[in-house]
Amino acid sequence: MTRFQFQIHGLPAAEFSPLFDLPEAALQSRHIQRRVVAEAHDAPCRVSLIDAEPGEEVLLLPYAHHELATPYRSSGPIFVRRAASSPQLPPGEVPDSLRRRLLALRVYDAAGWMLGCDVSEGHQLEALMERLLTLPGSAFVNIHYARAGCYAARATLA
Numbered sequence: 001m002t003r004f005q006f007q008i009h010g011l012p013a014a015e016f017s018p019l020f021d022l023p024e025a026a027l028q029s030r031h032i033q034r035r036v037v038a039e040a041h042d043a044p045c046r047v048s049l050i051d052a053e054p055g056e057e058v059l060l061l062p063y064a065h066h067e068l069a070t071p072y073r074s075s076g077p078i079f080v081r082r083a084a085s086s087p088q089l090p091p092g093e094v095p096d097s098l099r100r101r102l103l104a105l106r107v108y109d110a111a112g113w114m115l116g117c118d119v120s121e122g123h124q125l126e127a128l129m130e131r132l133l134t135l136p137g138s139a140f141v142n143i144h145y146a147r148a149g150c151y152a153a154r155a156t157l158a
Helices: 017-021 025-031 122-133
Strands: 006-009 033-036 057-066 074-081 102-108 114-121 138-147 151-157
Touching: 006 122, 025 033, 025 057, 025 074, 057 151, 074 151, 102 122, 122 138, 122 151
Parallel strands: none
Antiparallel strands: 006 151, 033 057, 057 074, 102 114, 102 138, 138 151
């Protein structure tokens, strides 16, 4: 019997790293805010999938995480750490930034139509991920931080 495996993906670092070198006026014109993290666990990075440390520089910016042509098309705010690099998580690994939070999961087909959704504590993510990713026609799950509603990461079958 084949064991169910999923993989969680962060965003590509190359998409965001040039933004850190922009002057404040250029950031503001793109609705991006440069911040220094004040408290632990306040800024989960969507590239590295780890929480930024106090004193670390991050950008808070709008990001279109679901650009497929359906009514579910959406975007929202994300944090990106200056030092972020894109991890290649092994199948089944759930980063601590997800484990420690209440999550909202939305499963979509390849065309971007929602097939189902649910909420889970991050430490119980595996069971819900298996249920959603094994729905007929499922292609990916968008994971959101449930309390703030922000996009966190994407998961696919491994």
